[in-house]
Amino acid sequence: MKILITGGTNGMGKGLAKVLAKDPAQHELILMCRSQTLGERTADELQRATGNPNITNLLCDLGDLMNVRDGALKIKDLHDSLDGIFFNAGMGYAKQQYVTPNGLDGHFQINYLAQSMLVLNLLDLLEKSEAGGRVVLNVSRGGALDWNDIQQKQKWSYVKGIQQGMVAKRLFLQKMHHFYQNNTHQSISFIGYETPKTV
Numbered sequence: 020m021k022i023l024i025t026g027g028t029n030g031m032g033k034g035l036a037k038v039l040a041k042d043p044a045q046h047e048l049i050l051m052c053r054s055q056t057l058g059e060r061t062a063d064e065l066q067r068a069t070g071n072p073n074i075t076n077l078l079c080d081l082g083d084l085m086n087v088r089d090g091a092l093k094i095k096d097l098h099d100s101l102d103g104i105f106f107n108a109g110m111g112y113a114k115q116q117y118v119t120p121n122g123l124d125g126h127f128q129i130n131y132l133a134q135s136m137l138v139l140n141l142l143d144l145l146e147k148s149e150a151g152g153r154v155v156l157n158v159s160r161g162g163a164l165d166w167n168d169i170q171q172k173q174k175w176s177y178v179k180g181i182q183q184g185m186v187a188k189r190l191f192l193q194k195m196h197h198f199y200q201n202n203t204h205q206s207i208s209f210i211g212y213e214t215p216k217t218v
């Protein structure tokens with residue numbers, strides 16, 4: 020299975036990569052990273068720890084939507100199909116608001132919008148998966164969208180940013196799940212999970 024992991028250089032993404040890499044006969048991994056140095060170091064570390072040579076990294080800063088477009092094009096250049104995407108990268112605590120070069124709230128763009136765009140641009144590769152393409156997202160419960168101030172221009176908090184990203188991800192998950200459930204020609208599974216406590 021060929022699996023793209025966003026946020027594969029740290030935390031849960033790296034943890035998942037470590038587990039999957041242990042089975043070189045089954046898993047080829049593409050680690051999406053925003054730092055070339057860290058991406059190479061992580062791929063190298065996992066290759067040495069597991070003996071799996073099929074781990075590569077792909078540079079893409081989710082804070083820049085042009086980068087996301089280029090990242091998707093690069094993946095299509097290098098790969099004919101994908102079996103899975105672990106939609107996981109994200110910002111957590113922040114001291115102050117990060118407004119992306121696209122003028123959007125960082126949490127909203129990085130945790131939700133950029134990765135949704137990436138998935139939408141890679142649906143054709145997932146549809147070609149012989150095993151059945153899968154997209155797995157962390158979608159914890161709770162939170163609300165402040166429709167009058169989604170980009171938090173009036174009042175910002177990192178908690179609100181995280182929560183709005185989660186709600187938007189849940190809406191994306193539901194929409195995509197229903198779309199593929201009703202699509203008789205192609206199928207991709209959209210799977211949401213919740214971490215019961217901070218890991």
Ligand SMILES: NC(=O)c1ccc[n+]([C@@H]2O[C@H](COP(=O)([O-])OP(=O)(O)OC[C@H]3O[C@@H](n4cnc5c(N)ncnc54)[C@H](OP(=O)(O)O)[C@@H]3O)[C@@H](O)[C@H]2O)c1
Binds near residue numbers: 054081110181214
């Ligand atoms: N851990 C939990 O218990 C938990 C619970 C609920 C929800 N979450 C959410 O799940 C996500 C992952 O959690 P985590 O604990 O694994 O976080 P983490 O350890 O902070 O790792 C976040 C990953 O996202 C990447 N990332 C951040 N900004 C990026 C950008 N602009 N472009 C590309 N990649 C970027 C980071 O890259 P670098 O390595 O370069 O920093 C890192 O690989 C977060 O959104 C978090 O809020 C986590």
